[in-house]
Amino acid sequence: MKPNISITKVEKSRVNTLDFNNIPLGTTFTDHMFICDFENGEWVNPRIVPMGLIPTHPAAMALHYGQAIFEGMKAYKDAEGEPMLFRPEQNAKRLNLSADRMGMPNVSEDLFVDGLKELVSLEHNWIPPQQGSALYLRPFMYADEPFIGMRAATHYKFIIMASPAGPFFSKRIKLWAEKQYIRAAHGGTGEAKAAGNYAAAIRPTELAKAKGYDQVLWLDADEHKYIQEVGTMNIFFKINGEFITPELDGSVLHGITRASVIEMLRAMNYNVTERKITIDEIIEASENGILEEAFGTGTAVGIAYIQEIGLEGETIHVSDESPVGIEVNDTLSAIKTGQLEDKFGWMLKTRKELA
Ligand SMILES: Cc1ncc(COP(=O)(O)O)c(C=O)c1O
Secondary structure (H helix, E strand, O other): OOOOOEEOOOOOOOHHHOOOOOOOOOOOOOOEEEEEEEEOOEEEEEEEEEOOOOOOOOOEHHHHHOOEEEOOEEEEEOOOOOEEEEOHHHHHHHHHHHHHHOOOOOOOHHHHHHHHHHHHHHOHHHOOOOOOOEEEEEEEEEEOOEOOOOOOOOOEEEEEEEEEEOOOOOOEEEEEEEOOOOOOOOOOOOOOOEHHHHHHHHHHHHHHHHOOOOEEEEEOOOOOOEEEEEOOEEEEEEEOOEEEEEOOOOOOOOOHHHHHHHHHHHHOOOOEEEEOOEHHHHHHHHHOOOEEEEEEEEOOOEEEEEEEEEEOOEEEEOOOOOHHHHHHHHHHHHHHOOOOOOOOOOEEEOOOOOO
16 A cells, blocks of 8 residues: 655755765765654654654663664666666565564565655755765664663654765775674574664774774674675675675675675676685685685675785785676666666666655
């Protein structure tokens, strides 16, 4: 059933105050946000309202027990200036996977996608036209019931915010393979996009940055040898002509870029295997000269080419060039901006001013 979304517009848009050629990272928000409340077992009052503060009780359960999950995705403009969303139904599915793990209610795909479409249509002037820029969308859900005690909350908010993001130039990155701290254990919350997973990653990431690395490469919790994923990306290795990416074993985020890149590589006639892979296998492949390239995949960056992986007492040189990674990145960007035919059927067009 189509949700009936009420809309309260701002009197005057702030969009003219933004310098689209110099967008500050993560601090600019559009004029409006989408909000919906979960009460008495159902989502009620879907609405778009001016962006602003939300009164929060100090006992709101998300603040204490961490029932908070989120999504990340981007809206782009096609050649005619129409907004387009990349596989939004996949984000809806993943939000609900996260919600299930965290004991939170599901959001129907209709509510999720219609909320996004309405907001993006209303905010289409905020989608930066510059190549490589996009409107970042952050759907999230948190427990806002004031209650002290350990149980699933009965009141939640589902909100979508939008924040213009400047061009992201894929650069070569260095990863730190972390053997002391872990991100996810079997049976834990690794495949949920839960706020707490990111909280636990902050200190190890700061330590890796202090050593000169860009992001952490997470290893498994039991033996610290199986590769899981990167701080905000999944990871692919090209070894002896074939691609390998860690399997989704419950501890790895189901990356939407990951799933798309697997399809693209297979369409390019590469073998792609989803399996367990150890850091020792990467060291050996590098020593034998068959580690051809490696890259991270994620919404924020698209493809990030990996130059080097550091770990205690060792540095793995990956590669100085990433021909396949670059081809995949260019193709994916062109599909997202309507410059290339969307033969995978990934893009959802959203009319300007739907509202
Ligand atoms: C931990 C983690 N892994 C992987 C990804 C990549 O997922 P996606 O391709 O859906 O952006 C992200 C980004 O959302 C992430 O935070």
